[in-house]
Amino acid sequence: MADTRMNPEAPPTPEHAPVFRKDYEPPRFLIPEVELDFDLRAAKTRVKSALTVTRNGDHDEPLRLAGDELRPLSVKVDGEDARWTLDGDDLVIPIEGDRAIVETEVEIAPDANSQLMGLYASGGLLCTQCESEGFRRITFHPDRPDVLSRYKVTMHADKARYPVLLANGNEVETGDEDDGRHYAVWEDPFPKPSYLFALVAGDLKPNRDHFTTMSGRKVDLAIWVREKDLPRTAHAMKALKDSMKWDEEVYGREYDLDLFNIVAVDDFNFGAMENKGLNIFNSRYILADQETATDNDFDNIAGVVAHEYFHNWSGNRVTCRDWFQLSLKEGFTVFRDQCFSQDMGSESVKRIEDVRLLRAVQFPEDNGPLAHPVRPESYIEISNFYTATVYNKGAELIRMMRTILREEKFRAGSDLYFERHDGEAATCEDFVKAMEDASGTDLSQFRRWYEQAGTPIVKANLAQADGIATLKLSQSIPDTPGQSDKQPMAIPLKVALLSEQSGNRIGEERLVMLTEAEQTETFDGVDEPVLLSINRGFSAPVRLQTDREDRELQLLAASDDDPFARYEASQELMMRALTAAVGGDPLRTEAVVEAVRKTLENEALDPAFKAEAIVVPSESMIGEQLEEIDPDKVHEARIAMRKSIADAMPELFTDLLDLEASGDDLSPDAKGRRKLRNVALAMTATHDPKTGAAKAKSHYDKADNMTDRVAALGVLSHLDAPEREAAFDHFYDRYRNDTLVLDKWFSLQAMSQREGALEAVEALSCHPDFNLKNPNRLRALMLGFASNQFVFHHASGRGYKLLADMIIAADKLNPQVAARMVPPLGRWRRFEPKRRELMKGALERIAAADGLSKDVFEQVSKSLG
Numbered sequence: 001m002a003d004t005r006m007n008p009e010a011p012p013t014p015e016h017a018p019v020f021r022k023d024y025e026p027p028r029f030l031i032p033e034v035e036l037d038f039d040l041r042a043a044k045t046r047v048k049s050a051l052t053v054t055r056n057g058d059h060d061e062p063l064r065l066a067g068d069e070l071r072p073l074s075v076k077v078d079g080e081d082a083r084w085t086l087d088g089d090d091l092v093i094p095i096e097g098d099r100a101i102v103e104t105e106v107e108i109a110p111d112a113n114s115q116l117m118g119l120y121a122s123g124g125l126l127c128t129q130c131e132s133e134g135f136r137r138i139t140f141h142p143d144r145p146d147v148l149s150r151y152k153v154t155m156h157a158d159k160a161r162y163p164v165l166l167a168n169g170n171e172v173e174t175g176d177e178d179d180g181r182h183y184a185v186w187e188d189p190f191p192k193p194s195y196l197f198a199l200v201a202g203d204l205k206p207n208r209d210h211f212t213t214m215s216g217r218k219v220d221l222a223i224w225v226r227e228k229d230l231p232r233t234a235h236a237m238k239a240l241k242d243s244m245k246w247d248e249e250v251y252g253r254e255y256d257l258d259l260f261n262i263v264a265v266d267d268f269n270f271g272a273m274e275n276k277g278l279n280i281f282n283s284r285y286i287l288a289d290q291e292t293a294t295d296n297d298f299d300n301i302a303g304v305v306a307h308e309y310f311h312n313w314s315g316n317r318v319t320c321r322d323w324f325q326l327s328l329k330e331g332f333t334v335f336r337d338q339c340f341s342q343d344m345g346s347e348s349v350k351r352i353e354d355v356r357l358l359r360a361v362q363f364p365e366d367n368g369p370l371a372h373p374v375r376p377e378s379y380i381e382i383s384n385f386y387t388a389t390v391y392n393k394g395a396e397l398i399r400m401m402r403t404i405l406r407e408e409k410f411r412a413g414s415d416l417y418f419e420r421h422d423g424e425a426a427t428c429e430d431f432v433k434a435m436e437d438a439s440g441t442d443l444s445q446f447r448r449w450y451e452q453a454g455t456p457i458v459k460a461n462l463a464q465a466d467g468i469a470t471l472k473l474s475q476s477i478p479d480t481p482g483q484s485d486k487q488p489m490a491i492p493l494k495v496a497l498l499s500e501q502s503g504n505r506i507g508e509e510r511l512v513m514l515t516e517a518e519q520t521e522t523f524d525g526v527d528e529p530v531l532l533s534i535n536r537g538f539s540a541p542v543r544l545q546t547d548r549e550d551r552e553l554q555l556l557a558a559s560d561d562d563p564f565a566r567y568e569a570s571q572e573l574m575m576r577a578l579t580a581a582v583g584g585d586p587l588r589t590e591a592v593v594e595a596v597r598k599t600l601e602n603e604a605l606d607p608a609f610k611a612e613a614i615v616v617p618s619e620s621m622i623g624e625q626l627e628e629i630d631p632d633k634v635h636e637a638r639i640a641m642r643k644s645i646a647d648a649m650p651e652l653f654t655d656l657l658d659l660e661a662s663g664d665d666l667s668p669d670a671k672g673r674r675k676l677r678n679v680a681l682a683m684t685a686t687h688d689p690k691t692g693a694a695k696a697k698s699h700y701d702k703a704d705n706m707t708d709r710v711a712a713l714g715v716l717s718h719l720d721a722p723e724r725e726a727a728f729d730h731f732y733d734r735y736r737n738d739t740l741v742l743d744k745w746f747s748l749q750a751m752s753q754r755e756g757a758l759e760a761v762e763a764l765s766c767h768p769d770f771n772l773k774n775p776n777r778l779r780a781l782m783l784g785f786a787s788n789q790f791v792f793h794h795a796s797g798r799g800y801k802l803l804a805d806m807i808i809a810a811d812k813l814n815p816q817v818a819a820r821m822v823p824p825l826g827r828w829r830r831f832e833p834k835r836r837e838l839m840k841g842a843l844e845r846i847a848a849a850d851g852l853s854k855d856v857f858e859q860v861s862k863s864l865g
């Protein structure tokens with residue numbers, strides 16, 4: 001069959017059949033030019049398309065164009081009515097000769113598009129989302145990333161409702177039409193795949209600025225929002241200019257159009273989208289001011305703005321050949337945005353945050369039924385593969401290559417990659433090859449990171465005798481669905497030895513490449529007792545097991561010169577005591593308490609680092625370490641540990657409440673002081689809930705910024721105190737009309753651990769401000785809730801019931817967003833038997849629901865499988 005990517009051996013339900021990487025074949029037709037004409041109306045939009053198609057290779061197959069919920073109103077080939085057929089959703093058109101102009105006409109209904117893929121309406125705007133396969137919901141097209149075209153787009157719309165008309169590239173013509181309508185024509189000079197197509201029509205106002213590139217070209221920048229939101233766009237604009245500069249300095253990459261537009265929309269399936277010259281954002285990753293956004297929000301905005309901007313090279317100029325290569329653009333771009341944020345703020349704190357995210361989301365994914373390689377071998381619905389594995393583990397792969405090659409050769413590899421593949425659709429292999437060729441380093445074994453799923457387990461033991469320290473290393477990779485008996489990986493481990501007595505490093509840091517299942521590394525001239533500092537900077541995304549004693553970890557927590565390793569030592573100290581306590585041992589707190597005290601008293605450490613290092617690992621992180629999770633026991637152990645820390649040094653925490661940080665100061669230092677102050681507030685309430693409630697309430701009342709307000713509410717949310725209700729009511733009244741802030745009100749309550757929290761979440765799911773159609777609101781409540789291990793996993797199973805009901809209801813509107821809520825239930829095998837059964841039952845109930853989307857079908861069937 002011509003253009004199909006289906007596997008002939010796939011199961012009989014064609015709409016749920018998997019696609020395989022090995023089945024890739026080049027497109028049968030290329031499309032050098034696309035002309036689109038949109039008669040835009042919210043209820044009914046007419047789309048005319050003219051594709052210049054050219055036969056690719058020697059074959060006589062018909063042209064096959066993908067569609068999704070489309071019916072052709074007319075089909076012409078070279079101006080003549082064509083004989084066409086529909087094969088499932090595909091439009092099949094016979095083409096004579098090697099070149100033709102194929103014109104189609106369809107009608108779509110943006111207003112009725114609740115999937116938010118294709119052309120849809122959001123808050124009075126019309127906008128598009130095409131990645132991965134949304135373009136086929138707009139018009140018939142091959143809609144695969146290896147078909148690149150130049151686009152010319154004409155939009156007609158009512159001038160009063162939609163005064164602003166935007167698309168990719170440059171505006172080349174505008175004018176008025178009859179009946180109060182107007183039109184605009186946009187042309188994008190860069191050939192692009194259909195997933196990067198975008199248009200926006202609406203009543204928007206720009207925050208305009210400009211950037212002069214390294215070669216002296218002036219680029220006009222605009223962030224388009226509703227007029228009332230204009231004052232909240234300054235931070236995003238600054239982040240955009242910083243990103244443009246950073247990409248020039250660090251990667252030598254210059255922006256290529258004279259115009260760069262960003263639009264913020266309220267209804268959006270994920271974070272943002274890198275459409276060429278017209279990025280479209282979830283408004284939560286654009287809008288921010290001191291009054292409404294937390295420090296976290298500000299950091300996320302800068303990170304996402306940078307991410308989408310960086311895609312202009314890593315994604316748009318060089319795109320993906322097929323969707324199995326998604327990590328080619330996403331892993332690399334996440335790595336780039338992580339480094340950008342490290343350079344703009346605190347390098348070590350950003351690294352700690354990124355590793356925490358990896359462990360909280362990617363490690364469980366790699367260790368569960370949905371585990372897949374960074375470059376997957378098959379999928380049923382590609383939207384399900386926009387995962388922490390593809391994004392965040394993918395970024396770790398790039399980071400490891402930089403570690404192995406060192407900075408200079410890594411940059412040479414990146415230059416070669418862009419030079420070789422500019423204007424092309426490339427593969428992960430192309431990237432690794434460029435790195436290899438530019439550096440002369442053999443990366444054959446390293447490639448296994450793209451193929452083998454599962455988080456490697458590395459064991460490390462250090463022994464000392466006769467002036468020689470011997471490091472024994474071993475690795476193993478757990479089985480994952482469809483993969484067993486894995487080959488050893490190439491694992492870059494940064495290692496150093498520290499004097500046990502002085503805590504100083506002995507000799508240089510060493511990069512040890514662990515390539516065998518078992519391997520030994522020796523260090524000469526080691527005449528004193530030493531400590532092992534390993535996987536410094538988290539140089540490899542592995543689970544490390546060492547036989548270091550508590551005493552050694554305590555010393556490392558106090559003196560390791562690698563900030564990450566130091567953080568890690570204090571976290572491991574806590575984690576060991578916690579998992580032992582869950583297993584029935586008495587809770588060992590002495591070493592932990594001393595480590596926390598030392599960290600807090602150390603004047604050389606900055607506040608943000610202190611805050612990270614002393615926070616007790618979350619309940620789900622603890623659960624991740626256990627063979628079998630009993631959420632009640634985990635909760636109990638964690639509370640007990642927090643309490644012993646809080647009770648051991650109440651004055652230290654009270655003193656920290658006086659740390660000064662003015663709300664308008666967004667420097668890393670001020671953010672760090674707020675963070676530490678807010679950790680201290682929580683510890684104060686743990687020590688003494690009554691005065692804690694009063695302090696949190698006054699902290700809330702006095703707050704001049706959202707970070708402090710949210711922190712105070714977070715503390716109050718767990719307390720059974722009148723102050724809690726008062727503060728939450730006040731917050732609701734003050735911000736009920738501010739969607740993004742009201743999301744915080746929902747998620748704070750969803751994460752509460754107080755008695756009655758479950759009932760409160762159930763009630764919130766029926767609250768008049770709850771809205772199943774708005775992905776941000778749905779995620780605020782349900783993903784917040786599902787991450788609240790103690791409450792979500794309530795022994796009654798009511799949490800599971802609520803989530804399953806929500807998934808079934810959401811699936812009818814928006815399959816992509818519904819499917820994102822399945823993984824928390826997919827962890828069922830990890831829980832104690834009673835919960836295991838309840839979770840499995842909830843999944844089975846979803847599986848039995850009528851008309852399940854392929855998105856939810858894939859996640860649920862794999863979770864049960």
Ligand code: ARG
Nearest residue numbers: 131132270272273274383386
């Ligand atoms: N490319 C976008 C980004 O990472 C995300 C697109 C997500 N698409 C999807 N179908 N989930 O910036």
Ligand code: ZN
Nearest residue numbers: 307311330333
């Ligand atoms: Zn991306």
